[in-house]
Amino acid sequence: MAAAEKQPVTITCAGPLNGALSAFLTWVDQRFPLMSLWRDHLAEYYAPKNFNFWYYFGSLAMLVLVLQIVTGIFLTMHYKPDAAQAFASVEYIMRDVPGGWIIRYLHSTGASFFFIVVYLHMFRGLLYGSYRKPRELIWILGMLIYLCLMAEAFFGYLLPWGQMSYWGAQVIVNLFDAIPWVGPTLAIWIRGDYVVADATLNRFFSFHVIAIPLLLLGLVAAHIMALHEVGSNNPDGIEIKKVKDPRTGHPADGIPFHPYYTVKDTLGAVAFLIVFCVVVFFMPEFGGYFLEYNNFIPADPLKTPAHIAPVWYFTPYYSILRAITEDFMIVLALGVAGYVALIWLTARGFGTKLAAAVAGAVLIFFMKGPEQFVIDPKVWGVALMGVGALIYFLLPWLDRSPVKSIRYKGPITKAALALFVISFFVLGYLGTLSVTEGRTLTAQLFTLVYFAFFLLMPWYTRLDKTLPEPERVSG
Amino acid sequence: MADKELDPGKRRFLVAATSVAGGIAGAGAAVPFVASMLPSERAKAAGAPVEADIGSLSPGEMMRVEWRGKPVWIVRRTREMQESVKASDNKVADPKSERHRELTPDYARNELRSIKPEFLVVVGICTHLGCSPVDKFKAQPEAFDADWKGGFYCPCHGSLFDLAGRVYKNKPAPDNLPVPPHAYLSESRILIGEGGKGA
Numbered sequence: 001m002a003a004a005e006k007q008p009v010t011i012t013c014a015g016p017l018n019g020a021l022s023a024f025l026t027w028v029d030q031r032f033p034l035m036s037l038w039r040d041h042l043a044e045y046y047a048p049k050n051f052n053f054w055y056y057f058g059s060l061a062m063l064v065l066v067l068q069i070v071t072g073i074f075l076t077m078h079y080k081p082d083a084a085q086a087f088a089s090v091e092y093i094m095r096d097v098p099g100g101w102i103i104r105y106l107h108s109t110g111a112s113f114f115f116i117v118v119y120l121h122m123f124r125g126l127l128y129g130s131y132r133k134p135r136e137l138i139w140i141l142g143m144l145i146y147l148c149l150m151a152e153a154f155f156g157y158l159l160p161w162g163q164m165s166y167w168g169a170q171v172i173v174n175l176f177d178a179i180p181w182v183g184p185t186l187a188i189w190i191r192g193d194y195v196v197a198d199a200t201l202n203r204f205f206s207f208h209v210i211a212i213p214l215l216l217l218g219l220v221a222a223h224i225m226a227l228h229e230v231g232s233n234n235p236d237g238i239e240i241k242k243v244k245d246p247r248t249g250h251p252a253d254g255i256p257f258h259p260y261y262t263v264k265d266t267l268g269a270v271a272f273l274i275v276f277c278v279v280v281f282f283m284p285e286f287g288g289y290f291l292e293y294n295n296f297i298p299a300d301p302l303k304t305p306a307h308i309a310p311v312w313y314f315t316p317y318y319s320i321l322r323a324i325t326e327d328f329m330i331v332l333a334l335g336v337a338g339y340v341a342l343i344w345l346t347a348r349g350f351g352t353k354l355a356a357a358v359a360g361a362v363l364i365f366f367m368k369g370p371e372q373f374v375i376d377p378k379v380w381g382v383a384l385m386g387v388g389a390l391i392y393f394l395l396p397w398l399d400r401s402p403v404k405s406i407r408y409k410g411p412i413t414k415a416a417l418a419l420f421v422i423s424f425f426v427l428g429y430l431g432t433l434s435v436t437e438g439r440t441l442t443a444q445l446f447t448l449v450y451f452a453f454f455l456l457m458p459w460y461t462r463l464d465k466t467l468p469e470p471e472r473v474s475g
Numbered sequence: 476m477a478d479k480e481l482d483p484g485k486r487r488f489l490v491a492a493t494s495v496a497g498g499i500a501g502a503g504a505a506v507p508f509v510a511s512m513l514p515s516e517r518a519k520a521a522g523a524p525v526e527a528d529i530g531s532l533s534p535g536e537m538m539r540v541e542w543r544g545k546p547v548w549i550v551r552r553t554r555e556m557q558e559s560v561k562a563s564d565n566k567v568a569d570p571k572s573e574r575h576r577e578l579t580p581d582y583a584r585n586e587l588r589s590i591k592p593e594f595l596v597v598v599g600i601c602t603h604l605g606c607s608p609v610d611k612f613k614a615q616p617e618a619f620d621a622d623w624k625g626g627f628y629c630p631c632h633g634s635l636f637d638l639a640g641r642v643y644k645n646k647p648a649p650d651n652l653p654v655p656p657h658a659y660l661s662e663s664r665i666l667i668g669e670g671g672k673g674a
Contacts, residue, residue, distance in 0.1 A: 167606060167631070170604070170605045170606065171604040171605060171606060171631060173605075174603075174604040174605040175604065177604075177605075178604075188513070188514060189509075189512055189513055190512075191514075192512055192513065192514055192515070192518065193514050193518045193544070194514065194518070194522070194543055194544060194545075195543070195544040195545055197518070197544055199514070199515065199518060203512065301541070301544055301545070301546070302539050302541060302546040302599075302607065303539075303546070303607060304606040304607035304608070304609070304629075304630060304631065305630070306609060306630050307630050308606065308630060308631050321632075322632050322633070322647065324647075325645055325646070325647060326644070326645040326646075327645050376649040377647070377649070378603055378604075378647060378648070378649050381647065434630065434633070435619070435632060435633030436618055436619065436633075437619075440633075
């Protein structure tokens with residue numbers, strides 16, 4: 001639209017400067033899509049009226065993102081990305097920089113809360129089927145944000161250069177070392193040295209303060225643009241665009257995001273900040289879960305701490321990694337065989353059956369043991385850990401239920417989701433502990449549950465008895 | 476020019492040719508950036524051999540030396556410790572160090588994985604994911620193994636190694652601890668990082 005054709009902006013609320021403000025906004029709007037952005041994303045973005053508690057976490061994730069960026073900018077003013085000075089510079093921030101301690105605790109606590117909020121946000125998606133058509137891309141963009149967040153947290157965790165920073169980075173970079181053929185070169189390329197060293201710290205700093213945050217911001221923008229294109233899901237999992245108010249043409253069950261949800265989210269932000277500040281002021285280490293005690297010891301390349309564990313938000317995947325032992329490979333091979341049999345018995349096309357059988361045979365061939373492994377169990381552990389984090393991408397296509405929301409799903413799906421949440425927590429808890437035989441066995445059991453939730457989803461969601469979805473949103 | 480008819484074939488060809496040329500130039504431009512992340516010349520030069528004085532090491536003791544930023548352990552094994560290695564032959568995954576032969580120099584490819592039976596020299600980095608295992612030399616029941624014969628325990632993922640750095644079966648670590656190239660300069664001095672042939 002040519003600038004001259006645009007309507008002048010009028011400010012409706014009373015005030016002495018209304019005329020001047022309206023004229024200024026009109027001037028801007030003719031040169032920049034100010035009012036259309038305002039309308040499309042806030043004042044006339046119609047969101048379902050039945051959002052509940054679970055819908056706070058999207059806006060809270062944005063709040064924490066801003067908090068992390070702002071505190072990060074100020075930490076960067078005092079931090080030194082140098083193996084000889086990094087640890088001391090963090091202590092300098094904590095002790096000598098005015099207000100440094102609170103900025104640093106806001107940042108370190110913010111990291112953990114980022115994951116709390118994002119995990120709850122993802123769980124909301126699981127509850128109400130927010131990943132289903134037409135929101136597959138929102139889900140995929142969200143998963144990319146989650147991966148970026150994990151990378152951001154991992155790179156940032158090296159920066160204090162404590163024992164956990166050092167050995168955590170050592171273990172994670174060595175995961176790449178396990179990739180057949182290119183692994184060792186890749187690991188050296190990532191580290192920039194043969195062990196985690198000054199070069200590694202310096203580049204992780206670069207990734208942490210600029211590369212990943214830029215990616216993250218772009219992905220967040222894309223996530224929201226995709227959301228506003230198709231519209232928000234809701235606890236009933238039905239499309240509000242189906243029933244429109246005949247007078248206005250807006251969804252009958254929709255309300256403008258602003259002012260209704262901006263006000264609701266502000267309340268959520270206040271409640272969140274109360275909890276957040278209690279942690280920042282009274283328990284910033286959170287019993288060793290948010291800041292691990294071993295990280296108050298400077299990095300020592302010659303000595304691994306007696307007990308090492310990643311920060312809590314990585315521990316479910318870490319447990320999966322540790323669960324893959326030589327003995328467990330036979331269970332995995334049997335699992336693959338069973339899965340192929342399931343596909344063979346239920347798939348319609350012969351092509352699908354054959355493809356599944358061939359893929360299964362290849363997988364089992366590479367798993368065979370125990371005398372001679374074609375691919376080491378270590379590699380399988382790394383691979384399954386990766387698959388464990390990436391498998392969420394497939395959810396939009398794994399869920400075959402005729403309904404989206406848990407409210408109308410049947411008992412099997414509800415039980416499966418409950419089991420999945422339990423396995424996520426158990427794996428997460430085990431990942432913080434040291435290894436014993438019993439714990440490994442438990443981790444192996446829950447690793448199977450974790451993967452079964454996803455891999456069997458196409459079958460149990462179709463089998464399950466669902467309730468009919470309502471025409472209009474309830475409550 | 477203006478009245479010339481559009482030749483779609485020519486346009487397609489030119490667009491494709493420009494895209495391919497641009498793509499190649501882009502990939503070429505990425506080379507220095509990717510290469511800049513490889514170890515620098517300074518990092519490569521830091522891999523010089525180091526000397527260790529083992530004269531003051533008493534039987535049953537271990538010392539750590541830093542070589543290429545990694546811990547190298549030197550253990551002076553008592554007679555019992557050497558016996559425990561022989562006793563664990565059936566517990567370890569690769570008793571003869573034949574998997575990944577580059578992890579063990581030929582002059583140390585024996586049951587005790589050493590040049591002299593008394594001295595074990597290994598890189599103290601777990602072959603699983605690079606943690607440094609802890610020494611648990613005493614043969615006594617442990618939480619991780621009720622029939623523990625003495626060796627090393629990795630706190631990260633529970634891998635076990637015997638007193639010759641050989642990995643136990645059914646543990647996350649796939650390989651024995653690497654024996655670095657090393658040679659005896661005298662009775663009490665070891666050079667780590669360079670090994671003579673059959674020294």
